[in-house]
Amino acid sequence: MAAEAGRGGVGLWAGLLGPVEARRGGAVLPLGSAGRQAVFAVLALGAGQVVSRDRLVDGLWERPPASAARIIQTYVGDLRRVLEPDRARWTSGRLLRTTDAGYVLDLPDDGVDVRVLDRLRTRSDLDGVDAALALWRGEPLSGVSGPFAEGQRVRLAETRLSLVETRMRLLVDAGRAEDAAAELAVLTEEHPERDSLRALLMTALAAGGRPAQAIEVFHRGRAGPDLLALHERILTGTQPGRVDNGFVGRRAEVAALRAVAARPGGLVLVEGVAGAGKSALLRAALADTDVTWYQPGLPEPRSGLVVVDGPDPAVSGWGVSLVVAARPGHALRARATRVITLGPLGDSDVAALTTALGAPDLAAVAVRESGGSPGFATALVDAGGDTEQVARATTAALAPDLLEPLRRVALLGEYGPRAQVVAAHPGDQWLGAAVAAGVLCESGDHVGFAQPSLRRALLAGLPRAVRVVLHRELAKDLAAAGAPPDRVAHHLLDGAATIHGWASDWIAGNVDAMSPGLAVRLLRYAVGQDALPQPARTGLTAALVRLLLTGEPASAEQGANGK
Incomplete structure (x- = not known):
C-alpha cells in the first residue's frame, strides 16, 4: 500500500488517522506539544497548498488570544527545527515554506494518510474499501484540541462509518x-441511532433467508419512513432488487419512491x-411503475400518482397524489407530506458513476472536483476530464444577479464563516439562490464553493x-463585520486602498492583532501615502518603527487619534 510505503520510506510521512505523527525513514519525529501537532495537522491536510495564518488561528482556537499570530509563528519555527534539522538558521525552509499569504508544507499525495484515504475512497470494489479502512490507527488526531481537530474527528468518523456501510452493501451484493x-x-x-445500519442489517438478513429476524431488527427502535417502507417490502416479499438501468447510488431514495408508487398519498417533494x-x-x-408523467400544457390529471419533474405553479391546487422534483426553498415544501432530500453522492458512488459512463480513468478527478454532484461529474466525463471547461460553462449559465455576489465570495477564498x-x-436572498443553484454549499456556520473550480472560473473572468x-x-x-484583522489587511493591500478615514482608524486599532510581517507591510503602505493625515501618520509611523526595531506589536491608536 502507498500509505505503508510512505510510513516507512525515506521521505516525510504525515499520519492523522490516529495520533498525529510525522515519520521519516520509519522513525517517529518529536512534534512536541498539542499546539504544534495541531498546526502540523492543518498544514498536512492542506499539503502542497498555501495555508493562511487566519486558517491556522481559526483551527487552533475558538476564541483566539491577542498573541495568536505570534504563537503560530513560534509553533512553525519549532516544527521547522524538527522537520528540517539540517536547515541553516535564517534560511528559508524547503519542506515547510513561508509565503506572503501563509505557509506551505510540501508533501507528496502518498505522504499524508488522509490523502491516501481520499484516493482509495474513489474505488467501488471491496479491496479498495478494505484498504481504506486499514489506514485507521485509532481516533483521528487524538490528543489534539481546537476547532480544526474537533471538526476533522467528526468528519473522519463519519467517513469511516460510511466506508463501513459501503463495505456491508458490497458484501450483500457479492x-x-x-x-x-x-x-x-x-x-x-x-x-x-443510525437507521441506515438497521436497514442494512434487515436487508442482509432478508437476503440470507432470515426475514423473521429482519422483522425483529425493525422492532428494536423507532422507525422512520425508509425503515417502515423496507419493513413492508420484507413482509410482502416485494423488496426491490438492484436497479439495472445504469443508475448509480441513492438506494434508499429509490426504495422510498417505489414504496410511494406502491401506496400513493399526499405530496412527496x-x-x-x-x-x-x-x-x-x-x-x-x-x-x-403505474404513474402519470405530467408535462406542462397537458390537462390536469384527475387520479393516480402524478410525477412532476420540475415544479409547476398549477400543481398546488390539484387533488391527486403527487411526486414533485424541485430545488431547495420551494413553496411546495410547506405542503409536502414527505420530503426526500438529495445530498452529495458518496465518493464510491461518484467513482461508480464515471465508470458506468464509460470513463473509469476519470474516477479520481471526478471525486476530487465534483463535490459529490452527479451533474458535475457527468459533465466532466462529457468534457473529457476538463474541469475548467465544465466550471466555465456552469458559471456562464448562472443568473446575472448572482455573478457579482459570487465574485465577491470568490475573493474571500474557497470557504469561510457564514457571517x-x-x-x-x-442582502441574503442571493445566498439561498446560490445554494439552490449548486454553486455554494453550507456546512454548519460555514459556506464554501461546491466545486473549487467554480471559484477559479469566477475569478478568471474578473x-x-x-x-x-x-x-x-x-x-x-x-471590518464592519468583525472579520479577523489579517483578512481585512490583505484586502486593503490587494485593493490598493487609500488609507484615510475608517481605514487609518481601523489599522490603528488592529495593529497588535495582525501577523507581524503583514502589519509591517500594511503600515509601510499606509505611511507612504501623501493623503494620510499627519496625526494618523505619526501614530502609524511609531508603530512601524517599533515593529521593525523590536518585532513587538505596539498599539498605534493613541498616536492615530492625535492624543
Missing part, C-alpha cells in the same frame, strides 16, 4: 449476506440543488481593475 449480517449485528449495537440528479432518480425509481460571506454582499475595487469594498465590509 452474495455474502451472512458475513455482512454478522458484522452489522455488532455495528447496530454500537450505533443504535424530491428536493435537491441543481445537478443533484432529481430527474435521473425519478426515471430510475419510477420507470416501470463573512453574508457581509460580502448586501478584470484586474474590477478586482481591485472589490477588494477595497470587501475590506470595509469585513
Whole structure:
C-alpha cells in the first residue's frame, strides 16, 4: 500500500488517522506539544497548498488570544527545527515554506494518510474499501484540541462509518449476506441511532433467508419512513432488487419512491440543488411503475400518482397524489407530506458513476472536483476530464444577479464563516439562490464553493481593475463585520486602498492583532501615502518603527487619534 510505503520510506510521512505523527525513514519525529501537532495537522491536510495564518488561528482556537499570530509563528519555527534539522538558521525552509499569504508544507499525495484515504475512497470494489479502512490507527488526531481537530474527528468518523456501510452493501451484493449480517449485528449495537445500519442489517438478513429476524431488527427502535417502507417490502416479499438501468447510488431514495408508487398519498417533494440528479432518480425509481408523467400544457390529471419533474405553479391546487422534483426553498415544501432530500453522492458512488459512463480513468478527478454532484461529474466525463471547461460553462449559465455576489465570495477564498460571506454582499436572498443553484454549499456556520473550480472560473473572468475595487469594498465590509484583522489587511493591500478615514482608524486599532510581517507591510503602505493625515501618520509611523526595531506589536491608536 502507498500509505505503508510512505510510513516507512525515506521521505516525510504525515499520519492523522490516529495520533498525529510525522515519520521519516520509519522513525517517529518529536512534534512536541498539542499546539504544534495541531498546526502540523492543518498544514498536512492542506499539503502542497498555501495555508493562511487566519486558517491556522481559526483551527487552533475558538476564541483566539491577542498573541495568536505570534504563537503560530513560534509553533512553525519549532516544527521547522524538527522537520528540517539540517536547515541553516535564517534560511528559508524547503519542506515547510513561508509565503506572503501563509505557509506551505510540501508533501507528496502518498505522504499524508488522509490523502491516501481520499484516493482509495474513489474505488467501488471491496479491496479498495478494505484498504481504506486499514489506514485507521485509532481516533483521528487524538490528543489534539481546537476547532480544526474537533471538526476533522467528526468528519473522519463519519467517513469511516460510511466506508463501513459501503463495505456491508458490497458484501450483500457479492452474495455474502451472512458475513455482512454478522458484522452489522455488532455495528447496530454500537450505533443504535443510525437507521441506515438497521436497514442494512434487515436487508442482509432478508437476503440470507432470515426475514423473521429482519422483522425483529425493525422492532428494536423507532422507525422512520425508509425503515417502515423496507419493513413492508420484507413482509410482502416485494423488496426491490438492484436497479439495472445504469443508475448509480441513492438506494434508499429509490426504495422510498417505489414504496410511494406502491401506496400513493399526499405530496412527496424530491428536493435537491441543481445537478443533484432529481430527474435521473425519478426515471430510475419510477420507470416501470403505474404513474402519470405530467408535462406542462397537458390537462390536469384527475387520479393516480402524478410525477412532476420540475415544479409547476398549477400543481398546488390539484387533488391527486403527487411526486414533485424541485430545488431547495420551494413553496411546495410547506405542503409536502414527505420530503426526500438529495445530498452529495458518496465518493464510491461518484467513482461508480464515471465508470458506468464509460470513463473509469476519470474516477479520481471526478471525486476530487465534483463535490459529490452527479451533474458535475457527468459533465466532466462529457468534457473529457476538463474541469475548467465544465466550471466555465456552469458559471456562464448562472443568473446575472448572482455573478457579482459570487465574485465577491470568490475573493474571500474557497470557504469561510457564514457571517463573512453574508457581509460580502448586501442582502441574503442571493445566498439561498446560490445554494439552490449548486454553486455554494453550507456546512454548519460555514459556506464554501461546491466545486473549487467554480471559484477559479469566477475569478478568471474578473478584470484586474474590477478586482481591485472589490477588494477595497470587501475590506470595509469585513471590518464592519468583525472579520479577523489579517483578512481585512490583505484586502486593503490587494485593493490598493487609500488609507484615510475608517481605514487609518481601523489599522490603528488592529495593529497588535495582525501577523507581524503583514502589519509591517500594511503600515509601510499606509505611511507612504501623501493623503494620510499627519496625526494618523505619526501614530502609524511609531508603530512601524517599533515593529521593525523590536518585532513587538505596539498599539498605534493613541498616536492615530492625535492624543
